[in-house]
Amino acid sequence: NNTRKDIFTPNDERLLSIVNVCKAGKKKKNCFLCATVTTERPVQVKVVKVKKSDKGDFYKRQMAWELRDLAEVDAKDATKENPEFDLHFEKVYRWVASSTAEKNSFISCIWKLNQRYLRKKVEFVNVSAQLLEESVPSGESQSVAGGDEDTLDDYQELNAREEQDIENMMEVCEYAISNAEAFAEKLSRELQVLDGANIQSIMASEKQVNILMQLLDEALTEVDTIEAKLLSYEEMLQSVKEQMDQISQSNRLIQISNTNNSKLLDEIQFLVNYMDLSKGHIRALQEGDLSTPKGIEACINASEALLQCMNVALRPGHDKLTAVKQQQSLFNDLRGIFARRLTNHLNNVFVQQGHDQSSTLSQHTAELTLPKHNPLHRDLLRYAKLMEWLKNTQREKYEGLSRTYVDYMTRLYEREIKDFFEVAKIKMAGTTKEGKGKFATLPRKESALKQETESLHGSSGKLTGSTSSLNKLAVSSSNSRRSQSSSLLDMGNMSASDLDVADRTKFDKIFEQVLSELEPLCLAEQDFISKFFKLQQQPALAQGENTDDSDGAAHSRPVSEKDMVRQMMNKIFQSIETELNSLIALGDKIDSFNSLYMLVKMSHHVWTAENVDPASYLSTTLGNVLVTVKRNFDKCIVRGDSDTQYMQ
Numbered sequence: 001n002n003t004r005k006d007i008f009t010p011n012d013e014r015l016l017s018i019v020n021v022c023k024a025g026k027k028k029k030n031c032f033l034c035a036t037v038t039t040e041r042p043v044q045v046k047v048v049k050v051k052k053s054d055k056g057d058f059y060k061r062q063m064a065w066e067l068r069d070l071a072e073v074d075a076k077d078a079t080k081e082n083p084e085f086d087l088h089f090e091k092v093y094r095w096v097a098s099s100t101a102e103k104n105s106f107i108s109c110i111w112k113l114n115q116r117y118l119r120k121k122v123e124f125v126n127v128s129a130q131l132l133e134e135s136v137p138s139g140e141s142q143s144v145a146g147g148d149e150d151t152l153d154d155y156q157e158l159n160a161r162e163e164q165d166i167e168n169m170m171e172v173c174e175y176a177i178s179n180a181e182a183f184a185e186k187l188s189r190e191l192q193v194l195d196g197a198n199i200q201s202i203m204a205s206e207k208q209v210n211i212l213m214q215l216l217d218e219a220l221t222e223v224d225t226i227e228a229k230l231l232s233y234e235e236m237l238q239s240v241k242e243q244m245d246q247i248s249q250s251n252r253l254i255q256i257s258n259t260n261n262s263k264l265l266d267e268i269q270f271l272v273n274y275m276d277l278s279k280g281h282i283r284a285l286q287e288g289d290l291s292t293p294k295g296i297e298a299c300i301n302a303s304e305a306l307l308q309c310m311n312v313a314l315r316p317g318h319d320k321l322t323a324v325k326q327q328q329s330l331f332n333d334l335r336g337i338f339a340r341r342l343t344n345h346l347n348n349v350f351v352q353q354g355h356d357q358s359s360t361l362s363q364h365t366a367e368l369t370l371p372k373h374n375p376l377h378r379d380l381l382r383y384a385k386l387m388e389w390l391k392n393t394q395r396e397k398y399e400g401l402s403r404t405y406v407d408y409m410t411r412l413y414e415r416e417i418k419d420f421f422e423v424a425k426i427k428m429a430g431t432t433k434e435g436k437g438k439f440a441t442l443p444r445k446e447s448a449l450k451q452e453t454e455s456l457h458g459s460s461g462k463l464t465g466s467t468s469s470l471n472k473l474a475v476s477s478s479n480s481r482r483s484q485s486s487s488l489l490d491m492g493n494m495s496a497s498d499l500d501v502a503d504r505t506k507f508d509k510i511f512e513q514v515l516s517e518l519e520p521l522c523l524a525e526q527d528f529i530s531k532f533f534k535l536q537q538q539p540a541l542a543q544g545e546n547t548d549d550s551d552g553a554a555h556s557r558p559v560s561e562k563d564m565v566r567q568m569m570n571k572i573f574q575s576i577e578t579e580l581n582s583l584i585a586l587g588d589k590i591d592s593f594n595s596l597y598m599l600v601k602m603s604h605h606v607w608t609a610e611n612v613d614p615a616s617y618l619s620t621t622l623g624n625v626l627v628t629v630k631r632n633f634d635k636c637i638v639r640g641d642s643d644t645q646y647m648q
Helices: 002-011 100-117 129-133 160-172 180-204 206-274 279-287 293-310 322-359 374-393 395-429 436-441 446-459 467-483 487-532 561-572 576-590 594-612 617-647
Strands: 013-023 031-038 045-052 059-066 072-074 084-088 092-097 123-125 546-548 554-556
Touching (some): 013 100, 092 100, 279 322, 293 374, 395 487, 487 561, 487 594, 576 617, 594 617
Antiparallel strands (some): 013 092
């Protein structure tokens, strides 16, 4: 039952007979031969070999033969019990049944199927005639399986006359039969009387009997004629049935072929749609002009099409096709060719732009301004999409271009910034006057201190952390003012303060000019690097930061794109912080009170930079320099306290 449910029922087949066999002459590996028919028309008769699976306690279908391919059944011995038998399909299969009874039952079933469906096509050798005579003839209406169809019952229903006779007889007996034997004898006598009457009636009607017999003979003759015609019709129908089976099989094969062709066409269409690169794109990748806007646009479209073709998700088995392998090889070659062309062209652009900027550098040395690189950025941003393509496909070349750009721009900015700060130092040095050192050591009047303090608050309202220093400066100046009693000394202090205020105002303007030139330069370069190299800065946790696990161990994550921008900016503008510190030292050397002006300006610019981008290179650098300025200012206050104590 389990075998029928698991193997044959799902395939719409009906199991008719089964025999447990093993191959003759080999080790006993038991299997089962099953005779089956399909439940749908046209009926297909098969012999199926079923074997127990090695991986579990279940049976699987191993092999099947069409019964029409069976040429001969050899039972080996028709008189003795012998479990061996042979089935002649395309080759001879020799089997040994577990018992002779199972073998005979299986052969009998094969013979019945042969009689019913194959028109006695299979030849049976060494099979006892008694076994074949017990089988159901093909002309009868019983089932081949021996019980699958209904059979006629011997019971016959009473007709109306018989029912009436029995009722009359029961009425005579008044439904009270006390002596069954007497009742039976009475029925017997009455039957004898009826039989005698019937015999006499038959003998009296002998002529009618003869006529009836003649009619029966004629009817039998007619029946034989009709039966012969029916047999001929059955043979013709059987031939038509076989032809229809062959046509149905052919139609099934044609349908399978059409389905396979449709699937194959879909696969080919998929490959053609997603792995075909136009000749125009190939030409653009190989020969496209990277110096004109039209050529750059064509190269961008071609590179995006190439990337889409290379990233297509192939279905299982596609990578084994020769055409797919050739196309992938072509894509790899085109990627390498275009990557080399793009790298060489951008290297040349970097070199050329560096030379062009160097030629215009002399124009800015006379005045305190830094050259603008907006034209260079504008020209290079046309290649931003190509840089993104290079980043996704050729990471090594992308990183090489990044290093090349950083190297060229580092040398360029280093020259520009150095010249710029040289001009600033010269202008600052021009503010120095004779006797400034003498006046700088004298105490300042309260009016001069008030003017400096008002200048401080007017420049920035965001200065924090320096309140204590300013208070110290006010106290020392007040003590110094009370200690002075000479009007001549007051006049000298007034002259010195006025002179210092003028020089410091000029110094303040120069320092503001320096910071105002550096700020847009750094912000513009950082914005360009983010856009050109596709390094989008994200406010989330940097991937390069260390994270602590529950056990306290630190793990380093890959460097984020924000860290890459910071590293590139640090290298390109590595001289800014040094030059700023040098300029601050010069200002403090000229006049220690200049640290107050630098503190105000630097605090204002740091606050502005943090509002724009707290993590920017400019904000970080100015913050570091602000620490230096704050230290210088604290030293100035300490020196002022020392001078006051000395005067007292």
